[in-house]
Amino acid sequence: MTDMLPSATDVLIVGAGIAGASLAAALAxxxxxxxxxxxxxPGYHATGRSAAFWHETYGGPVVQPLSMASFETLANPAPEFSDRGFLSPRAALTIGHRTEAAAVDTFAAGFAAQGVAIERIHRGQIARRIPGVRADWTEAAYEAACSDIDVGGLHAAYLRAARRAGAVLATRAPFQSARRVTGGWAVQFAGHALHAxxxxxxxxAWADQIASACGIGPVGxxxxxxxxxxxRLAVPVxxxxxxxxHVGGEFYFKGEAEGRIWLSPHDETPVEPHDVAPEEMDVAIAIDRLQSVVDWPIAAVERKWAGLRSFAPDRIPVFGADPCDPGFVWCAGQGGFGIQTAPAIAALLAEQLGAPPAAGAIGRVDPAPFAATRFA
Incomplete structure (x- = not known):
């Protein structure tokens, strides 16, 4: 356990990945x-294994306001939080086969209507941006504002800020149970008793299990x-x-270093929460899909890994008080966009828990679509 453990606290946050760490920094x-x-x-299962990028259209139209509002914090954080930003410009192409023009049109038009800077492009422009792209990939939407996120640096900055503000962190401290008592909860974790x-x-991924351990119904x-x-490629990409x-959700890839890329088959295999490892078949599928798009010979698979991403039934983040017990608060279901939305979710939820109202773009986001009450 990292710090001296108190016997009581106002707010106990279960989980110290990006969701818990960012909320702790905002609330402490x-x-x-x-x-x-x-x-x-902290961050072992999802945060620490993410190939995170800030991509305004990622997650869909409901999530987009959270991503947009988080951009300024990620790009230009307050000096007391970090002496540098966490974004590195990259740009993004949502690409389609010649048979998928309508899907790309719909994607681009829908987000353009929300004010996203997105440009519909075609074969020649695609070929200039993706050397070696095959002839049948003729449709794309281009977003110049996409950026890589320094996930490790951002997560560490949130943990530092939380501890500077007085938050206490306990690691190797699995949550066991909680029961309602006067003024809050009697909590047991790793043999320690706490009033929260x-x-x-x-x-x-363990969010529903934690709810059950507190006598709260799951949200799914x-x-x-x-x-x-x-x-590692045999060509100088x-x-x-x-x-x-891919506009149809079958792959994504991006440059990592000269002649190297990160590749995913965009798989979402339902699993029980555990320490996941990559399946050889999924890696093979990813490579097969890549080679249908580009003519790059592959020199080696240098490493492979897998992580967890968790969704609510409607694939929209859940944050706010449980409809049956306002003393139990959800901050879960962030899927693959939890890192790029962390600043907004943390500030909006911290406000619900006693912090001052969020300023700027974050303060203009309506938290209502993300409330846990939608599962009542």
């Missing part, structure tokens, strides 16, 4: 906060396995290659 200046993390290292006024469930959080591989995402 105003409330007593404690984080409990089952693993040796409020419990925040930021446990990712489902974890999925996502596979990634780093390939540039490191600044855009993020390339």
């Amino acid at each position: 200046p105003w409330r007593r906060v404690m984080l409990v993390e089952a693993e040796d290292t 006024e409020t419990i925040v469930n930021a446990a990712g 959080i489902q974890p999925y396995r996502r596979t990634l591989a780093q390939l 540039p490191a600044e290659l855009p993020l390339v995402i």
Whole structure:
């Protein structure tokens, strides 16, 4: 366990990945906060395995306001939070086969109507941005604002800010149970007893299990396995290659270094929450799909890994008080866009828990679509 453990706290956050860490940083200046993390290292299962990028259209139209509002914090954080930004420009292409023009049209038009800077492009422009793209891939939507996110740096900055503000972190501290008592909850974790006024469930893939351990009904959080591989190519593909995402959701890849890419089959295999590992078949599928798009010979699969991503039934993040017990608060179901939306979700939820209202673009986001009450 990392810090001296108190016997009481205002807010107990279960899970110290990006969701829990960002909320702790936003809330700790105003409330007593404690984080409990089952693993040796915060962010082990999802945050630490993410190939995260800020991509305004990722997650769909309902999620887009959270992503847009988070951009400024990620690009230009306050000096006391970080002395540098967490974004590196990359650009993105949502690409389609010649038979998928209508799908790309719909995608581009829908987000353009929401004010996203998105440009419909065709074969020649695609070929200039993706060297070696095959002739049948003629349709794409281009977004110049896409960026890579320094996930490790962002997560570490949130943990530092939380601890500077007085938050307590306990690692190797699996949550066991909680029961309602006067003024809050009697909590047990890793053999330690704690009184908490409020419990925040930021446990990712384990969110429904944590709810059950508190006597709260689940909302249906489902974890999925996502596979990634780093390939070394036998051609000099540039490191600044855009993020390339199939409009039909069958693959994405992006440049990692000169002649190297990160590739995913965009898989979402339902799993029970556990320490996932990549399946050889998923890596093979990813390579087969890549080779249908580009004519790049592959020299080696240098590494492969898998992580967890978790969704609510409607695939929209869930944050806010449980409809049956306002002392139990959800912060879950962020899917693959939890990192790019973390600043907005943390600030909006912290406001519900006693922090001042969020300023700027975040303060203009309506939290109502993300409330747990929609599952009542």
